[in-house]
Amino acid sequence: MTNTNGKGKVIAIDGPAGSGKSTVARALAALMGFDYLDTGALYRAAAIKLVSAGVSEDSGDDLLSSVLRGTLIEFKNGVVYLDGKDVSEEIRTPEAGHYSSVFSAMKPVRDFLLEIQRNVGGTNGSGGIVAEGRDMATVVFPEAWRKFYVTADEPTRAQRRYAQLRKKNAGVTLSTAQSDVASRDDRDTKRAIAPLTKAPGAIEIDTTNLSIEETLERIMREL
Ligand code: DC
DSSP states (O other): OOOGGGOOOOEEOOOTTTTHHHHHHHHHHHHTTTTEEHHHHHHHHHHHHHHTOOOOTTOOHHHHHHHHHHHHEEETTEEEEETTEEEEEESSHHHHHHHHHHHHHHHHHHHHHHHHHHSSSOSSSOOOEEEEEIIIIIIIOOSSEEEEEEOHHHHHHHHHHHHHHHHHOTEEEEEEEHHHHHHHHHHHHHHHSSSOOOOTTTTEEOOOOHHHHHHHHHHHTTO
16 A cells, blocks of 8 residues: 555654654664654754744744745755754754744744655655654645554653753753653644644554553554
8 A cells, every 4th residue: 555645655653742753663664674754853953944044933934934945954864954964963952842843833834844754755765654743644644554643641751851861961850851841742732733633543552651662562563
């Protein structure tokens, strides 16, 4: 069975911050020999560009659109490039996470990244792609072969986010991670365009008490 865009099988994985979906999606892609698409990385790269261009959330759609028109964002072999530069490290800061969530609510940003997301993948000839984000199954790949909604309770997600951020920044506290997760949940689920929601027909997996391996096993059972 194929999906839209002639990319072969698409496995769409959506879920909130800290749900474990990125780790699982990356591992699943490797296991299946599929391409991996981290769409959060694209939103993070766009946010870095907008912030560095002096754009704010109140700047208005025209300015956002004009900055994005002159922007090149690519995702190749798990690496995100902004205007030709590898920004894999830069996009992982709490600031990039915050602004990606803020700017992802804006239509010019979503429109700009929609095409990029649909055009990525299939580059290794595997004929398959594991795409993860917030609106994979609802908007970007509504015809996906399999759809998953991966979640976990809020304290668990905050704890995971904390552990992740700590690896790069010893100054991060658990309460920063907690408020980061809470405010991103709020923004990502309540925005008007493509809010985070479980798609009809998506299989929900609560990873609160599951290891990465157990989550993968659970997903593999559905393929
Ligand atoms: O998955 P992440 O934390 O890297 O995503 C960063 C932000 O990007 C997230 O808070 C919301 C936005 N995002 C989105 O709106 N749609 C997606 N498909 C992926 C991410």
